[in-house]
Amino acid sequence: MADSGTEAGPSDAPIPYLYAISLNLKNGGKLVFGELAHYGPGMLQDYAQLFALASSEQARYALELLGMKRRIANKYACPCGCGVRLGRCRFRHRLLPLRRLASRGCPLGRIRWEE
Secondary structure (H helix, E strand, O other): OOOOOOOOOHHHOOOHHHHHHHHHHHHOOOOOOOOOOOHHHHHHHHHHHHHOOOOHHHHHHHHHHHOOOHHHHOOOEOOOOOOOEHHHOOOHHHHHHHHHHOOOOOOHHHOOOOO
């Protein structure tokens, strides 16, 4: 990358959160990208952004589906709101890599998100 004399932007940072924190520590003030709510609601907001979903409720439903066996979860409605079941929607490709990381007994659907 050529040096243009300007600071690197958030798209150049490997993790936008760390970029925002470094700016906050350097300049003070509010976080550049805003701040998530704390505890469960903030986690759901973060998952909604991660899954590119419109609401925290859709993210909660996606996490419940991740906690199920794939053959069972694929029969439920897709959390993206398209109206088809998860097994037929392209959204399943967003969940598949995460499904490989979680164990079968992962209690994502039983977590209390309210605090």
